[in-house]
Amino acid sequence: MNLWNDPINFIAGWLRALLTGWGLSLDLAKIFIMLVGVGVLIVGSLVLAIFLVWVERKVVARFQDRVGPNRIGPYGLIQPFADIIKLIIKEDITPTTADKVIYNLAPVLALASVLFLWAVLPLASNIYGVDLNVAALYLVAAGALGTLAIIMGGWASNNKYALLGAFRMVATMISYEIPMVVVLLIPTLLAGTMSFRGIVESQAGAWYVLMAPLAMLIFLISAVAELGRAPFDLNEAESEIIAGFHIEYTGMKFGLFYAGELLHAFTFGGFVALLFFGGYQFFGLEKLGPLVAVTIFLAKAMFGYWVIMWIKYTMPRIRIDHLLAFNWKFLTPLALILLVVTALLHKLLAGLPLWGITLIMFLTNVLIAWVTVEILRAYGRKQRQAEEVLAPAGQH
Amino acid sequence: MTASQIVFLLSAALIIGSALMVVTTRKLVHAALWLVAALFGVAILYGLLEAGFLAVVQVVVYIGAIAILFIFAVMLTRKEMRDTGPQTRRSWPLAALLGLLVLAGLVFLVLDMPDVARTAVEIPAEVDTVGALGQALVSPEAYALPFEVASVLLLAALIGAVYIASGQKKE
């Protein structure tokens, strides 16, 4: 047990020796060490959120053929700190008709719902907050708190646009939760455990993206919807309802929503990496040491975050009825079919070697994708024909 | 006084306090939010009872679905009852009396139970209660039938709710 191979236990043991040396009882020392761990995790993820502001601004600038922040510090790295100072010294407005307590509670809960997620993220095989045996469900539960925060903010602002934004967001989140939960069951089923560490460890042979590429896609789409990012950003559609549920929030309260959103996106990038791309594993490189594993995991999470940004800055916003129809008529049935097929194959192929299972599952996914695309094409053709009967071509 | 007892007492205070606010506060949205606090306290109790699966399901189902539904319903029916006027019936003292009587009776019965001050035995570390729960839910010797009946009930409720709330289409 040394600093390189097991940093958490090494530091905890050192702290315990130090504190008990000062005359604290062992129980108190344990509680104190836990609090320190929680504090380090929270501060670490918030510092990451500050860095993400810079990343997001740089990346969107590149997508839009600009340079992005480049004045303060090298490559504009100090820019987010300037942003924070600006947010802090802004006037803190609470609308007179707002429901004060709930209004002030909502941004805190919004950020907290994201920080809760970090408790179960395994950053390396021995660096994690807690190894829950129901972690996959915990992910959904934290999302439920986020929904609650948004509806609280939207309602307490006492503003029509805020309420409309909150309604849209909640409708999106509640409906896209269903395909997400169903798809979460697929890695759970393949790994035979809901613990995230178990899921990562069981991908040592083959990443689940090879066994369930469609599940990965569905998870990514429903994660984007859950985050309320474009093309599903109806909650803050600027041209329709200005800023949605956080329209009345100013200064650092808005900052909390914003930091929460960025950190949430990065965290979901991390979950995609964790559930489908082997988490902290990278062809045995993670065995060099936990710090290498953490770097691998963060790099994978950053890649997931980059894909989410890529989607956000490329796709136009879709209409609310299309959004709900896409979920109920397409994603949910597809997710259910995938779950049933994966469960059957997992049972039938139990005796085969790993590469055989992976190959057959991959081909089945390709087959399902092909059938789905064909059905969609036939449906689209029928729709077009129906339109042409109503308004023959050339008479628009 | 041990750590788990302190946690129990804190969450009990949270549950009872928020439950009292649920039944007495005048603003209905506040009542729904206090319900969330009370249910969160119950989730902590499940954690304390080492029923982690139930604790998480409590948050997902009650806070993620039921409480949100309540808040929606309150907002949709707000025009008439703008939280003005009396929120309680005139006979509320009678209700309070009945509640206290039932409480007294239940506490009397609980304290009369044999061996009520027992403490729980340790669950051995190798026992996987989540796995056992999953097995129990689907194995035909255990609870597969009630489980299926519950899912049929949910389906019926789903269809019923959609039919009732969508309203009759005008011809």
Next chain:
Amino acid sequence: MNIPLSWYLILAASLFCIGLYGVLSRRNAIAILLGVELMLNAVNINLVAFWRYLDPAQMGGQVFAIIVFAVAAAEVAVGLALIISVYRSRKSVVADDIDLMKW
């Protein structure tokens, strides 16, 4: 785990009675449903506490708690749908006003 079983049972009994008071004293139908939710949760605390204290190897307590979850969800969905439907036709959510079926 040195909490006596009686603590859980008394807590559940108090929660049940608070819920009962809410059901009996509230005028708004939605508030009545809130009280029902409290009562259902009180029952669930009892079920899980008995599971833990009597025989953790028997999953009955947890299974029935899950069935109570399902029943609660069904009850809220149908109940709130009824309330919204009544609100549309009678413009009221006060339980006493909904008396068309009364003789």
